Amino acid sequence: AQSVTQLGSHVSVSEGALVLLRCNYSSSVPPYLFWYVQYPNQGLQLLLKYTSAATLVKGINGFEAEFKKSETSFHLTKPSAHMSDAAEYFCAVSLVSSNTGKLIFGQGTTLQVKP
């Protein structure tokens, strides 16, 4: 069975500091991995995805994530936080071989950016 664990339900950083949001997955087959961002009272916006190509994936808004198979991790980073990055972030996994395309979401991490 697949699962996703996001370490830290709440992360607080200062504006301009490094953002690191952790995600570990469990999957018996090669996964597709995703990071989504959700602003209050809105749907989810895709930040980036890993689909078995380059292990370092660059996304929108300056975010990137690195797929590390040996560590079963897909951590999200951004070199310098902006106030506008404050939001809820979700890591998700889906089966490469799945015809349904179902996503399994992590619990979410709230990013707070302090001035």
Next chain:
Amino acid sequence: GAVVSQHPSWVICKSGTSVKIECRSLDFQATTMFWYRQFPKQSLMLMATSNEGSKATYEQGVEKDKFLINHASLTLSTLTVTSAHPEDSSFYICSARASSDTQYFGPGTRLTVL
């Protein structure tokens, strides 16, 4: 980019009434759409997978007679909450699966049942 819309964005209804929520993929065709429910400060819970032209597949614990899903075209899926009760109040989000295997999410519908 791929855009998914939902209508309405928020709705308030009386207990016992039914509410229909629409999910549309605006610039791509989606053979598969998904319906999620999200409680405050929590992650998304998949309710059902909606396939165009066939019956929806519901997740365990989701009442299919209460949450009716229709996916009549490649760009439209609807979720009808029948005989709504206050415990059905929640944020409902749909997503549409593009050919690239990426899901694109709608903005969500806030349902409040009085």
